[in-house]
Amino acid sequence: MTITHASATSSLRSLLSAMRPPQWVKNCLIVVAPAAAGILTHPTVISQTALAFIAFCSVSSAIYLLNDVRDLDADRHHPTKRFRAIASGRLSTTTAIGSALVLLTVGFLVALLIAHPGQLLIVLALYVAITLAYIYWIKNIVIVELGTVASGFFLRAYAGAAATHIPVSTWFLVVISFGALFLVVGKRASELKSGGDISTRRVLAEYSAKFLDSALTMCATIVVAGYCLWAFNASSTGLSANHDAVLPGRLSVVPVVFAVLFIMRSAEAGDGAAPEELLLHNRTVQVLLAVWVVLMILSVYE
Numbered sequence: 008m009t010i011t012h013a014s015a016t017s018s019l020r021s022l023l024s025a026m027r028p029p030q031w032v033k034n035c036l037i038v039v040a041p042a043a044a045g046i047l048t049h050p051t052v053i054s055q056t057a058l059a060f061i062a063f064c065s066v067s068s069a070i071y072l073l074n075d076v077r078d079l080d081a082d083r084h085h086p087t088k089r090f091r092a093i094a095s096g097r098l099s100t101t102t103a104i105g106s107a108l109v110l111l112t113v114g115f116l117v118a119l120l121i122a123h124p125g126q127l128l129i130v131l132a133l134y135v136a137i138t139l140a141y142i143y144w145i146k147n148i149v150i151v152e153l154g155t156v157a158s159g160f161f162l163r164a165y166a167g168a169a170a171t172h173i174p175v176s177t178w179f180l181v182v183i184s185f186g187a188l189f190l191v192v193g194k195r196a197s198e199l200k201s202g203g204d205i206s207t208r209r210v211l212a213e214y215s216a217k218f219l220d221s222a223l224t225m226c227a228t229i230v231v232a233g234y235c236l237w238a239f240n241a242s243s244t245g246l247s248a249n250h251d252a253v254l255p256g257r258l259s260v261v262p263v264v265f266a267v268l269f270i271m272r273s274a275e276a277g278d279g280a281a282p283e284e285l286l287l288h289n290r291t292v293q294v295l296l297a298v299w300v301v302l303m304i305l306s307v308y309e
Contacts (some may be wrong), residue, residue, distance in 0.1 A: 021092040022106055024135055025075060026068035034063045036160060036183075040175050042165035044247070045307040049291075052171050055121045061165060066114035066131055068253065070138045073108040076100050079144050126169035137255060139249045149213035153222075154193050160187030175302035176244035178237035189226035189267070195219055200275070227267050230257055234263050256306030259282035260297040266292060 037059050041047045047056065075082065075093040082094035114283050118127045134308040141155045164183040168175045196219035199211055241247040246256035269291055 018102070021097040022102065025072055025092040025098050025103060026106075026110075027071045028068075030067065030071065031064045033160065034060050034067065034163055036163040036168040037063060037170070039164055039183075041171045041173060041177070043179065044173045044175075044244075045302065046171065046173065048308070055170045056167060058117055058121050059127055059166050062114045062117040062127070062131060063134075063166060064114075064134060065110045067116065069107040069110035069114065070135070070142070072103045072110070073139070074142050075308075076107075081279075088248045105183050121170055123172065124170075126172070127166060130162050130166045130169050134159060134166075137162075138288040147210050149210055152210055153188060153195065156191045157184070157187035160190070174244055175183060176237055176240065176242075178233050178240060179244070181233035182237060185233065189230055190222065190270070192219055192226055193270050196223055196274040197276075220275070223271060227271060231260075231264055231267060235260055237243070246303075254304075255302045259299055259302040259306065262295040262302070266295045266299075269295070278287050 038047065038056055041052050046052045052183055063275060072093075075091055078088075079100065082091055085094075091098065093103050102212055115128065115131060118131055119125050121127060137155060137158055140151065145150050145155045161180075161184050163174070165180070174178040195211065195214060196216065199214055199216055199219060200209065219245050238246045241253075246259065247253045
């Protein structure tokens with residue numbers, strides 16, 4: 008009985024590890040749209056945003072399980088990925104696939120709990136379709152794979168608007184889209200310059216450092232320009248809509264610009280990290296994020 012209990016506990020831990028809870032920090036993007044609209048303090052909005060967050064955590068974890076099953080052979084020969092639950096044999100592929108199907112079902116069922124869930128269900132379906140296409144096909148197609156990974160961040164951010172049924176600024180969508188692409192390109196540039204393993208990410212062989220640096224600069228330019236236009240926009244969807252608190256919204260440009268410069272420097276040095284790693288472990292990014300959040304609160308909720 009003790010052995011069975013210990014085995015069940017070990018299997019559960021392995022499953023939880025394969026679901027990659029640290030990656031759930033990406034789903035915090037769901038909060039951005041309702042927060043920027045100044046309605047996040049409304050009880051209904053809080054509940055709908057929370058349900059969207061749970062739905063995306065469930066669905067994204069299902070995708071991670073399917074991805075690890077797909078990359079099983081490659082992960083077993085990778086210096087660090089071979090310790091993952093599926094690659095190491097601690098979690099069987101049958102259990103992983105079954106758990107993924109359950110998590111997908113749970114994610115869509117949770118989404119159904121919000122009022123008028125149609126838009127959120129479409130966003131979730133697009134996320135699943137695009138990420139599955141990435142796993143089984145697009146991940147080795149140069150350029151296209153960058154946009155595909157970036158689309159996952161965009162869909163998370165748009166899910167917050169879809170769940171709470173709020174209009175979003177065009178400039179907000181521009182910032183989210185190219186901000187996501189900026190992070191993905193920066194990660195690829197860092198991987199290439201630090202001697203990333205081409206055997207496990209074959210698409211790296213198709214890029215040059217010069218191309219990725221140019222793409223990073225292009226994305227950074229659009230992100231900063233788009234954010235400035237959003238911050239100075241006085242319409243109902245702009246950050247300057249609250250005429251009594253215009254200054255904090257416009258000052259929020261400063262931490263955004265510094266964060267962009269910091270990430271560009273990290274990518275050029277070859278020590279850039281994944282977005283969730285930057286948020287969880289990099290003190291500079293955490294401080295800049297905290298300053299940005301404070302300025303946003305003063306701008307929107309003053």
